[in-house]
Amino acid sequence: MSGIRSTKARTALLTVPLLIGALGAAAPAGAAPASATATPLTCRGQGTDPDARVRYATETLIHAPLSTVWKLQTDVERWPAWQRAVETAARLGHGPLREGSAFRWTSPAPATPATPATTLTITSTVRQLHRGFCLRWTGPAVGDGLRIDGVHVWTFTRTKGGVLVRTEETHTGTQVEANVPLATEILAAGLTTWLAELKATAETGA
Numbered sequence: 001m002s003g004i005r006s007t008k009a010r011t012a013l014l015t016v017p018l019l020i021g022a023l024g025a026a027a028p029a030g031a032a033p034a035s036a037t038a039t040p041l042t043c044r045g046q047g048t049d050p051d052a053r054v055r056y057a058t059e060t061l062i063h064a065p066l067s068t069v070w071k072l073q074t075d076v077e078r079w080p081a082w083q084r085a086v087e088t089a090a091r092l093g094h095g096p097l098r099e100g101s102a103f104r105w106t107s108p109a110p111a112t113p114a115t116p117a118t119t120l121t122i123t124s125t126v127r128q129l130h131r132g133f134c135l136r137w138t139g140p141a142v143g144d145g146l147r148i149d150g151v152h153v154w155t156f157t158r159t160k161g162g163v164l165v166r167t168e169e170t171h172t173g174t175q176v177e178a179n180v181p182l183a184t185e186i187l188a189a190g191l192t193t194w195l196a197e198l199k200a201t202a203e204t205g206a
Contacts, residue, residue, distance in 0.1 A: 041153040041168040043134035046127065048151045052170030053180050056188045059166040060195040064202035066156060069163045070132055072202055073154065076103045082201040083194065087119075101126045102139075109143055114175050118143030124152075132156060148173040165198065167191055 040047045041057065048055060062069055072082065074097040079089045089105035097103075102125045111117040120143040128136040135154040140147060150171045157164040169187060176183035 041134075041155055041166055043136035043153055043155065044128040044130055046136055046153075048153055048168050048170040049172060052151075052172050054171040054176050054183045054187060055169065056184060056191055057166070057168035058188070058191050058195060059164060060199050061159065061162050061164050062199045062202050063162040064205075066132055066158050066163050068205070069156060069165065069198065069202050072198060073135070073156075076105070079105065083197055085193070092123075097126060097129065097135075099126055099129050109146065114178055115143075115145045118146060120146070120148075146173075146175050148176055165195060167195065 040050075072078075076089050076097065077091055079086045085107050087106045087108065089103060092102040092104060095101075102123065104121065104123045106122070107120050109115070109118050109120050120141045122139065122141040124137045124139040126135065126137045128134065133156060136152070138149075138151045140149050148171050150169055152169040153167065155166045157166070169191060171183060171187060
């Protein structure tokens, strides 16, 4: 398991860029674990995969305008500028992100006992979107010997002094389902890292 836990390795599972060094680390200030978001998240009535065995949800309060947070999250081509685990990101269409929009991005995944080190190519399609309120996308992450199908939901709630951002994601696939606890740990660390970087970037105005 040392390859999984290496502080130098990075991985991404579907829409979750992950700094492997985050495994076992404390959640950033303002972040809450899955237990704080027990009610399943939805966007326009649609949520994550109810049958998925690998799932995680968390949230954080970001002290920045909703417009800033929303723009960072939906301007996917700029993700590599503030998400260290995202190597490339490109839209597969034009115009603002909307229902039906697709984008493709890449991130490295280290070797595990079940799969070799590889680069994941992730193709995400927006299924539901309510501007300033929520996003839901689905799609596969594919690499050498590895395929993960997932569903990712985000909600944004304006609060006094900032925005409460909640996220929930589920993963399915032979490799992740072979070791559900490990896959869930990786997913949890990835979502925590994503929120931490979103929070830091939005609050510093970078």
